[in-house]
Amino acid sequence: xxxxxxxxxxxxxxxxxxxxxxxxxxxxxxxxxxxxxxxxxxxxxxxxxxxxxxxxxxxxxxxxxxxxxxxxxxxxxxxxxxxxxxxxxxxxxxxxxxxxxxx
Numbered sequence: 722x723x724x725x726x727x728x729x730x731x732x733x734x735x736x737x738x739x740x741x742x743x744x745x746x747x748x749x750x751x752x753x754x755x756x757x758x759x760x761x762x763x764x765x766x767x768x769x770x771x772x773x774x775x776x777x778x779x780x781x782x783x784x785x786x787x788x789x790x791x792x793x794x795x796x797x798x799x800x801x802x803x804x805x806x807x808x809x810x811x812x813x814x815x816x817x818x819x820x821x822x823x824x
Contacts, residue, residue, distance in 0.1 A: 729761050729769045730824055741785035742822045745772055750815025764789050777801050781819050788821045795821050
């Protein structure tokens with residue numbers, strides 16, 4: 722994890738808040754980012770970092786906000802395949818498995 726992400730997590734904790742760290746742990750097929758990419762999601766919807774942008778990132782962000790509400794870490798698959806992906810303009814066609822960790 723790079724220093725800036727560690728600093729962002731520390732700042733969130735020092736401010737008395739929490740956040741959700743979204744980390745790509747595996748990919749299949751074509752994806753915008755690969756394993757190890759991270760994004761921090763704050764309860765107000767702000768983000769720090771990226772896991773690739775677009776609809777896939779928005780979907781992961783919604784799952785991170787749910788994890789924050791439930792105070793529960795989880796693993797989630799973000800699919801960029803099939804008709805839904807085509808309708809949303811996703812060109813990648815792969816799947817990202819993400820670990821959402823409440824910090």
